[in-house]
Amino acid sequence: MRILTGLQPSGKLHIGNYFGAIQPAIQLQDEGEAFYFIADYHAMTSTQDPKALSDNIRELALDFLACGLDPEKAVFFRQSAVPEVHELAWVLSTVCPMGLLERCHSYKDKVAKGVSANHGLFAYPVLMAADILLYDANLVPVGEDQKQHLEVTRDIVGKINDLYGADTLTLPEPRIREEIAKVPGIDGAKMSKSYNNTLPIFGAAKATRKTVMKIVTDTTPVEEPKPTESSNILALYKLFVTEPEVAKMVQEFEAGGLGYGHFKQTLYEAYWDHFAPMRQKREELEKDQGLIDEILQSGATRAREEASKTLSRVRKAVGLA
Numbered sequence: 227m228r229i230l231t232g233l234q235p236s237g238k239l240h241i242g243n244y245f246g247a248i249q250p251a252i253q254l255q256d257e258g259e260a261f262y263f264i265a266d267y268h269a270m271t272s273t274q275d276p277k278a279l280s281d282n283i284r285e286l287a288l289d290f291l292a293c294g295l296d297p298e299k300a301v302f303f304r305q306s307a308v309p310e311v312h313e314l315a316w317v318l319s320t321v322c323p324m325g326l327l328e329r330c331h332s333y334k335d336k337v338a339k340g341v342s343a344n345h346g347l348f349a350y351p352v353l354m355a356a357d358i359l360l361y362d363a364n365l366v367p368v369g370e371d372q373k374q375h376l377e378v379t380r381d382i383v384g385k386i387n388d389l390y391g392a393d394t395l396t397l398p399e400p401r402i403r404e405e406i407a408k409v410p411g412i413d414g415a416k417m418s419k420s421y422n423n424t425l426p427i428f429g430a431a432k433a434t435r436k437t438v439m440k441i442v443t444d445t446t447p448v449e450e451p452k453p454t455e456s457s458n459i460l461a462l463y464k465l466f467v468t469e470p471e472v473a474k475m476v477q478e479f480e481a482g483g484l485g486y487g488h489f490k491q492t493l494y495e496a497y498w499d500h501f502a503p504m505r506q507k508r509e510e511l512e513k514d515q516g517l518i519d520e521i522l523q524s525g526a527t528r529a530r531e532e533a534s535k536t537l538s539r540v541r542k543a544v545g546l547a
């Protein structure tokens with residue numbers, strides 16, 4: 227089984243990215259042949275500052291490796307190290323109806339917010355389909371917000387295989403972890419870098435503690451029992467600890483006598499402990515830029531081998547070879 231996912235290098239990773247995308251990918255690297263990449267071409271639809279783009283690529287490589295991506299198990303590479311993806315994207319775009327792309331939420335939402343859309347943003351799902359299909363991926367772990375892009379990919383496979391033969395492209399399945407599809411931000415809305423409500427994975431201690439202390443709560447006085455249903459503190463705490471620890475905090479909420487500040491401190495400590503080994507690994511990796519380049523280079527070589535196999539199959543099927 228081949229597992230594939232990509233992440234855009236578009237700024238500091240937050241714990242929504244971690245629980246929604248990185249941790250599932252890392253857990254899956256033991257279950258098949260994993261291909262994980264840095265979607266740097268995709269990031270260009272929103273990052274047009276060369277220094278920011280190249281810094282973000284490096285940061286994401288560090289983050290991914292620090293969080294447990296094992297280059298011995300997974301093929302780890304930069305999307306732009308395999309430019310073959312554009313040839314496949316072209317083939318796919320010739321069967322992809324405009325309407326399918328016009329309906330994509332990620333595109334529609336940006337346009338609705340007044341972002342002036344470039345062709346790259348519009349064609350984004352076709353390039354994403356090419357990312358997946360170039361490597362014959364079977365399983366694609368993604369967050370809820372990428373579900374529609376996977377549907378576009380599957381539609382495109384249907385069209386290509388109807389036209390050019392059933393074995394031309396491999397139909398991928400999305401894997402979405404429903405239970406943590408939406409990690410809440412410190413204001414209770416979905417955590418997202420666009421909402422300014424994030425907790426970074428690798429933030430500095432003092433600043434991150436300050437952010438945790440800003441988590442929005444109601445105004446129940448210290449001595450009174452506190453509602454547990456819609457608590458942002460509990461929703462986040464659950465991500466880091468075992469069920470008995472969650473049950474203990476629920477009990478303390480219900481008993482009254484402890485203020486929200488106390489619970490936020492407990493949450494902060496759980497957060498800090500969870501990422502401590504990864505923080506240490508990241509510091510070590512940071513000292514060795516050569517190693518990261520080497521890992522990405524050898525990943526790219528392996529990825530290109532696969533890409534060229536798929537492309538020669540597709541070229542033959544469509545009549546280009």
Ligand code: ADP
Pocket residue numbers: 233234236242243244245246247368369370371372406407408409410416417418419420
């Ligand atoms: P952001 O919303 O901060 O811009 P991205 O869109 O770059 O994040 O998301 C990168 C990956 O992280 C995607 O797979 C996405 O589904 C996942 N992800 C982002 N935010 C969350 C969240 N709050 N909960 C769960 N997964 C998330």
Ligand code: TRP
Pocket residue numbers: 230231232233234265268353354357358366367368372
């Ligand atoms: N669109 C994805 C995101 O924003 C990143 C991505 C690009 C991707 N190509 C992919 C994810 C292929 C999975 C498979 O998170």
